Amino acid sequence: MSTLPAPDREPRTRQQLRSQLFDLAPVGLCLMAAGQPQLINRRLARMLGGDGHETQLSPAELLRRWPALWPQFRHMGDEHRVVSIDRPGLAPFNGRAFSRPLSALGEDQEIVTLVNEAQLNWMSFSSDWQARMLALTESMSHTGSAELDLDRGQAVVSRGMATLVGRPELDGAQKAWRLLRWVPQEERGYVASIWAAAIDDEPFEFQHRLQTADGQRLEILHRGMVEVTPDGRRRGYMTLQNITLQRETEQRIQELANHDEVTGLPNRKQLLDRIDAAVHAASWDPRAFALLSIQIDPIDQLSQAMGYGAGDALAMAVAARLSALVGPDSLVARVGSGEFALLLGEAESATPEALQRTARQVVGALARPERLGCAEIVPLAQIGVASFPSDAQSASQLLEAAQTARLGVQGTSDQVAFFTPEITAKAMRRLAIESGLRHAVEREELRLQFQLQIDLSSGSAVGAEVLLAWHSEALGEVPPEEFLPVARQTGLIVALGDWQRDSVCELLQRWLRQGVRPLRLALNHSVLQLQQPDLVPKIQRSLLEHGVPSTLLGLEIAEQVLMNGSPDVARKLAELRALGLEIALDDFGTGYSNLNQLRHLPVDVLKVHRSCVPDVTAASGAVSLTRAIINLAHSLQMKVLAEGVETEGQLTLLMANGCDRLQGTAFSPVVDQATLEAQLSTELPRLPERFLRRQRERTLLLVDDEPNIVAALKRLFRRDGYRIVTAASGLEGLQRMAEYEVDVVLSDQRMPGMTGVEFLRRAKELYPDTVRMVLSGYTELQSITDAVNEGAIYRFLTKPWDDERLRVHVQEGFHQKGLADENRRLALEVRGANEELAVLNGRLERVLSTQQAQLGLEASRATAARDMLDLLPVPAMGIDPAGLVVMANLAAQQCWGAERLLLGQCAASVLPAELAPLWAQPGEQSLDFDWSGRRWRARTRPFGASAPQGHLLVLNELA
Incomplete structure (x- = not known):
């Protein structure tokens, strides 16, 4: 029997084996000689619970280190064997060993490969997963693939390829030439020639048709590549993708690109092509x-x-x-x-x-x-x-x-x-305006103009509307009513609005730096500007960059917003209003207003168009419309600003009907920036004092065309301390009522131009709170009766009169007017209180909404935490400071049995007694114990960020 040389005799061979073969292998390796271990690699040492240094041990030391392992490696032959070994402090190791003889080193030499059972299972899973993913990918992308052995003429087709041609039984090895039978006869030479001319390692692709088993023809995108293996053999790889639907879609797109979808007629593109062809033909003929x-x-x-x-x-x-x-x-x-x-x-x-x-x-x-x-x-x-x-x-x-x-x-x-050339003049003018507007900002041709807005309760200016003026170098002075519509139609209004906003913020910044008391400046915004997705960030950025409080900026939006009804626009306006900007609805009363949308839009001010601001001599219907708009705005908790006020009569009418603000050339014309700054430095325009002072005097209006009667009445009522105003006709009486706030009107019946009843009817429409009386020597019963029934006349008195009786009637009239004034004052206070309450309610709703959202997030977090705990494969319980079980996951409930509910139970009653100190002590604890015939390890950890709220107990079963 031959053995390896001893380490001290051949250390170089041993070192080379370990470094080049053993230590680089991803599996455990052991060199066996006559059933005894000689060398092991680091992977095997770590699998057996070592740290890798065991590779330096001698064969005898290896025998002593893992005595239970080596007998399991003996006499394996070509079979594999399941081996197991206990590892101190770790779970037992289970693996699979494979043996192969190593005759180059001598007889009875073998190399044993040891693979972790879990690793082997993963390798099997990975192989299955890759095969499944290939099948799914081919199915989802309508693709098939094949591998070709070009030297032997063999092909292996995938399941996707077999499905593509409609022959599922073809999955597997095939003759390569058989693949061409699915290509139409007229295209087979084309496909074969491309493969014959393929360059090694250079991918290629082309398109052709494919005929399936059921006779259907598909459009195919064919991709391929040829490579040479290390042994010199040529292999090819192909993928076929069904692009039939894509080609049909492209044809449909081409058709839609040249024809109108509804009528089927040629569209603008094809029309221009036909005209262009006719133009070229005309150059020859x-x-x-x-x-x-x-x-x-x-x-x-x-x-x-x-x-x-x-x-x-x-x-x-x-x-x-x-x-x-x-x-x-x-x-x-x-x-x-x-x-x-x-x-x-x-x-x-x-x-x-x-x-x-x-x-x-x-x-x-x-x-x-x-x-x-x-x-x-x-x-x-x-x-x-x-x-x-x-x-x-x-x-x-x-x-x-x-x-x-x-x-x-x-x-x-x-x-x-x-x-005709004349028709184009207007179009050319419009084009010139559009072209000039595109460069107006960079050429510094724009400037700001202002018109003050006056508060009717104080008579002082509370803001100003910012207007754009444009003096073009090429066109001269272009009026806003000419260039603004062009800007809106072409979208240039967005760039002009950006310049206007930045210029206004820069101006406000300079006023604040110079100590000038600034006004709120209102900027007009079209629907197109409101539709810009970055509108709110732009306004925020301008305010922050210039350090301007948001309360000094206002927005006037077009009434078209009500017709648009976009939720996105409403959201942006709500965000801007929350920043502190005042939102005004401009030109109200000129379009088709969506009143339901008005109720939901975050609007502070309703700006009434000049066409809805009539004079005292206007028709009664126009006056009623003005009053209705004001009442509508007040009922929606909005203020009313009337624009285009040019006469004192219009002012008096608006004040009598409760209008809040006005804007008009009669009291504040449009001024440039220098004029406005001069006014801010000295004194801004105010309403005439008579419009503010008249409310403090009781005023009696005497209307009669006979001077003697007027003089007698003046002498009679002078002793009562009234301010007496006279008029010789009904029309003059209306003018006096426009100049003074009249409390009681005493009118004759027969007067030139307008009877007393007609005059008082108009007075009621214009000034409904005024007390109206007729003093006449002529009795026209029907007209007087109608006027009394309509409420146009409070008293009808006859001439000649009794002085004391007449004085009593007039005093009663002033008393009635005083009650009406007091009721109106109380109504205004109630309205103001309601507005404040509405603001507070809005703030409260926002706070509640935020809290509700926070509660929803907390509930979602709690639900997610609960679901995560239930998914844990080990028992986990929450124990509060009192020792009660307040949480148990599914594994814990299954461990104790479904019939015993753990929640609410005392932990000491359901858990072994030796675990009680774990949740009674602070900090993390750990304890091993025996329970139900098994060995367990219990760990506890306190939970609660600020104050301890209990412990989390987790049980792990030990091997």
Whole structure:
């Protein structure tokens, strides 16, 4: 029997074996000689519980180190054997040993491989997982793969390849040439030639068709690669992916790229291609042709009113009518939602008369009503006509010219307009404005203007609206009503708004630094600006960078927001309002307001448009509208700001109806920045004192066209201390009521221009709290009765009068007015209290919402913690400071039995007595114990961040 040389005689051989073979192996290795261990590697030493230094032990030391192991390695032969060994302080080791003879070192020499049972199971799982993942990947991606032995002509196909061709039984080894039978006959040479020309280690791909077992033809993306193995053999690898659906989708995309999906007509892209082809053909064969741009507004209107289905139905009807009009040389296209185009051939556009006749035929064809359901819609058209080469020289220019020609229809009774240079002047002006606006900021052509907003309770300015002014170097002074619509339509309003906001914040910063008392400056924001996703961060950043309090900034949003009804816009406004910005709804009363949306929008101020601010001489309906808007805003806890106030009559009307603020040129015209700063340094404009002082005096208005009667009444009432105002007619009386806050009106009945009853009816509409009396020598019973029934007249007194009786009636009138004033004052106080309560309620709701969200998070955390504990494979219990079980996971409950509920039990009664000190002592504890015939290890750890709230007990069964 031959053995290995002793370590002291051949240390070099032993060292080489260990370093080159043993210590680098990922499994345990042992060199056996005649059933005795000679060498082991580090992996085996660690598997047996050592630290790796045991590789230096001699054979005798190895025998003594693990005496129970070596007998299990003897006489294994070519079979494998399950071995096990106890490891001190560790779980027993279970593994599988394999033996192979090593005759190169002598007889009875063998190498034993030891693999951890768990590692072996993982290797098996990994192999199965990879095979399963390959099958799933091929199934999900509609792919098949194969490996080719190019020298022997053999192929191994995957399950996915067999499924792809519709022959599941082909899974496995095949003749390589058989794979070509699934390729159509006309493409087999193509596929074979590509594989024959393949370069080693260079991937390639191409497309061809594949015919399945059921006769279906698939579009295939074929990928392959050829490599040379170390033994010189050539192997190929291929994957076939079914891209039939992708190719069909690409064809559909190509069709949609050139045709309108609803009508099937060519779209704008194909129209321009056809025009471009006609332009190139005209360069060889000069001829004229024309294009009609047809706008059908009812299509868009119908889509908005009845849905897209109705709009699409009308569009298809229009497409059918236009297609029936043209010949084979013409083309009908749909350019936009309600825009069509008609490219006419040479016959239809040979002369201006023929072109006019064709356009009129289109008008006539579209003038007939179209029945959609129970409604009849007339698709009236606006048609613009442009010709080549007189009006344009390219496809895009011709389409633009025809579209521009439609501007000539606006404001006329005709439906057809031909392109002329005059029509383009307006379009060119608009383009020039758009072009200039794009560079207005960088050229520093913009400037700020301001109009003060005055509080009607104090008479002083509380803010200002910021307006944009633009002086273009090329266009001169451009009015805002001309450039702002262009900015909104082109999206440039966003950039202009950013410049305006930063400039305003910079101005406020300078005012604060100079010690000037700043005003709240309100910025106008369009719907497009509100739709920007970064609006709120932009405003926050501007305020922070300039150190400006958010309360000095306000936003005026367009009434169109109410029609939009976007939750995202409402959320942004709520965020800005929470920052402290005042939100005002601008131009209220000019659009189709969604009052339900108004109720939910976070709006502080309702800004009434100038068209809803009438004078005292306006119709009663307009006055009622103003009062209704003010009452609506107050009922929604909003303040009212009236813009466009230009007369004292309008001011008096607004004050009488409870308006909160005003803005108008009569009291504060639009000023530039220098003028406003000068006013801030000296004194800002205020309301005239008479509008503020008049509330402190009791005022009697005497209206009579006879001067003697007026003089007698003045002498009578002077002794009572009233401020007496007189007027000679009803119209003059209304003017006096606009100038003074009148408490009692005493009017004659017969006066020129307007009777007393008519005058008092108007006075009631304008100033409903004023006490109204008639003093007349003429009795028109019916009109007086109607006025009394309507409430327009408080008393009807006759001439001649009794002085003392008349004085008593007037005193009663002042008493009634005093009660009405007191009621109004109390109502204002209640409204103010309600507003404060609403603010407090809003804050409370936000706090409660935050707390509710926090509670939800805590509940989610508790649920997640509970689920995680239940998933632990070891028993775990929570024990409170009193020793009660307050938590037990599923493993703990199963350990004690389902019939015994652990929660609420005393821990000492369900657990062994020796464990009691574990949860009675602070800090982490550990204890090994015997229970139910098994060995356990108990660990406890206190829980509770600030104060101890108990212990977590975990039990582990020991081997």
